[in-house]
Amino acid sequence: MTRHAELPLESYRLAQYSVQVPCYICEEGNTFDAEFCRYCYAPLALAHQANCQKIRPQMIATIGASGVGKTVYLGMLMDMLSRRTSRTQMLARGAFSITLQQTTMAALARCEFPEKTANEPDRWNWVHSQVRSHEQRKATELIMPDMAGEAILEEMNHPFTYRVIRSLLSKSSGIIILVDAATIERGKGDQDFFTMKLLTYLSELDPGSRTGSRARPVSIVFSKADMCTTCAADPETFARERANGLWQHCRERFPKHRFFAAAVAGACGVREKFGVGEVQAPLRIEPKGIVEPFEWLLGQMR
Ligand SMILES: Nc1nc2c(ncn2[C@@H]2O[C@H](COP(=O)(O)OP(=O)(O)O)[C@@H](O)[C@H]2O)c(=O)[nH]1
Ligand SMILES: [Mg+2]
Ligand SMILES: [Zn+2]
Structure with missing residues (x-):
């Protein structure tokens, strides 16, 4: 046994913790080795990625009630943009940015829709990407999360x-709002009310400011247009006639807005899933109107 032992003093390692990394979303300080922001639970990988570049990324929020098709729409949008060789193209930044596209496309390939998004923000998929278009020489850095509809509703009803x-x-420079065309067609008013609530919440975030909500472009996308031919043919008229409250709100509060219709599935069937019961299954994948709302939004943001 020896009496003397040499122990290296490693307290210098603690010095690294004195430098805080601000979260890209809420700007609160975090330690350099944290995975998620301890205040808002956004991944700190976004902050690390953004710090490596000269251009600060802009944000686009995709919102809508639970089950309107946000996950399917965003997954398909990423997949289409990342495979394109002409017009608008997307390049993922950071491995975490590919998960949404991967899980959506894997589910669709099995003739299934992806799993429901978890309510906890640390389980959402975030996409940080570089978007290029042939009209613009400079690329745009974008951050887009896939949020859960229940969490959005909870925040609207109980702010903070x-x-x-x-x-x-x-902070979003542009907003994509998804509205379920199939439920509106069936005459149910809850989609209309939910979207009006969202628009009111958005316009009250920073009322009156020139750079605030009124200046922001908003794409209103009627999802599941494969189940509603009138909507697919003319989304603007469909909004005016079938979702009048929503149409009025947009006209009065958001000067820069446009209505679109989108569908990922060409046709759907119902199948029995063990332990779950009947679930919708896509029979054909026929994406329609997926890229248009995004391209319009990007054009307005520039
Ligand atoms: N017919 C049809 N149904 C869709 C389409 N996209 C989504 N759905 C249905 O909507 C459900 C919810 O989609 P999801 O993307 O998880 O909605 P989210 O909660 O807004 O993320 C899916 O399970 C499908 O049953 C579509 O393009 N066509
Ligand atoms: Mg989802
Ligand atoms: Zn944060």
Whole structure:
């Protein structure tokens, strides 16, 4: 046994913790080795990625009630943009940015829709990407999360329960709102009410400011247009006739808005899933109107 032992003093390692890394979404300080922001639960990988570049990324929020098709739409949008060789193209930054596209496309390839998005922000998929278009020489850096509809509703009803949603919506340069065309066609008013609530929340985040909500472009996308031919043919008229409250709100509060119709599936069937019961299954994948709302939004943001 020896009496003397040499122990290296490693307290210098603690010095690294004195430098805080600000979260890209809520700007609160975090330690350099944290995976998620301790205030809003956004991944800190976004902050690390953004720090490596000269251009600060802009944000686009995709919102809508639970089950409108946000995950399917965003997954398909990423997949289409990342495979394109002409017009608008997308290049993922960071491996985490590919998960949404991967899980959506894997599910669709099995003739299934992807799993429901979890409510906890640390389980959402975030996409940080570089978007190029042939009209613009400079690329745009974009951050887009796939949020859960229940969390969005909770934040609207009880502000500050989900800080990540509030910070993201107040900083977003553009908004994509998804509305379920199939439920509107069936005459149910809840989609209309939910979207009006969203628009009111958005316009009250920073009322009156010139750079605030009124200046922001908003794409209103009627999803599941494969189940509603009138909507697919003319989304603007469909909005005016079938979702009049929503149409009026957009006209009065968001001067830069446009209505679109989108569908990922060409036709759907119902199948039995063990332990779950009947679930919708896509029979054909026929994406329609997926890229248009995004390209319009990008054009307006520039
Ligand atoms: N017919 C049809 N149904 C769709 C389409 N996209 C989504 N759905 C249905 O909507 C459900 C919810 O989609 P999801 O993307 O998880 O919605 P989210 O909660 O807004 O993320 C899916 O399970 C499908 O049943 C579509 O393009 N056509
Ligand atoms: Mg989802
Ligand atoms: Zn944060």
